Amino acid sequence: MILLIASRELRRLWLSPVAWTLLAVAQGLCAWLFLLLIDDFRNLQGRLVGLENPPGVTDLVAAPLFRVAVWCFLMLTPLLTMNLISEERRSRTLDLLLSSPVSVAAIVLGKYLGVLVFLLGATALIALMPLTLGTGTTLDVGKLLAGWLGLALLVAGFAAAGLYISTLTSQPMVAAVATLGLLLFLCVIDLRTVGGEAAGSLLGYLSLLGHHDALLRGLFDSADVVYYLLFSVTFLGLAIQRLDNERLGH
Structure with a gap:
C-alpha cells in the first residue's frame, strides 16, 4: 500500500506543470552557476600550479555547486510538500483517507x-553536472559522492519537515511559508560565533548545514548520516502521530 500511495503521489508531481516549472528553474540556476564555476576554475589554473597541494576541480566546482543547490532545494521543497496533506484537508478528502482501511503510517x-x-531525481541531475568533467580532468570521486550523499540526506530531511508542517493546516501556502x-x-541556527561554548556546540550540532559542510569536505562521519536519518524519522513520526490523533478524534 505504501508503494501504491507513493506511485500516486509521484504521478501527481510528474503531471504537475508547477512541479516541472520549479524543477526547471532550480536546474537552470544550478547549470548557470556550474558554467560560472568552470570558467573561474580555468582562470585559476595558472595560479594553482605553484601551490603544494592545490585544490582540484571537485573542491572548486562540485562543492560550491552543492552548497548553492542546498538553497535551491530550501526554496523548492516547501512548494512541493505543501500539498501533501493540506490539500487533502482543504478538498475534504482527508477524512475519507483516514477512514479507509489503510494505516496512517502507510499514508505518511x-x-x-x-x-x-522526485527530489532525489533532481539531486542526481545536479550531481551529473560535475561528473561530466571526469572526461577531461581528474575528479575526487569520494568527495563527489560524499557531497551528493550530504545533499540527498539534507533534501530528505527537508521533505520530512515539509510533510509534517503540511499536516498542521488546510492552507497549502501557509504550509509552504511555515516550512x-x-x-x-x-540552517542558520549555528550561532557559535556569538554564543557561549556549550550553547554554540549544541546549536552547531542542530544546524542542518553544519553536517552537510563536513560531507562536502569529504569527511564521512556516521554521526552526520545518523543525524539526518534521525531528523527525517522524527518529523515523519510527528506527522504519523498528528494524523493518528485526528483519526482517533473521528
Missing part, C-alpha cells in the same frame, strides 16, 4: 516516498 510514508523520489521558515531557521 507513501506520500513521503513519492515526493522524495520555509522552519528550514531556514535550522
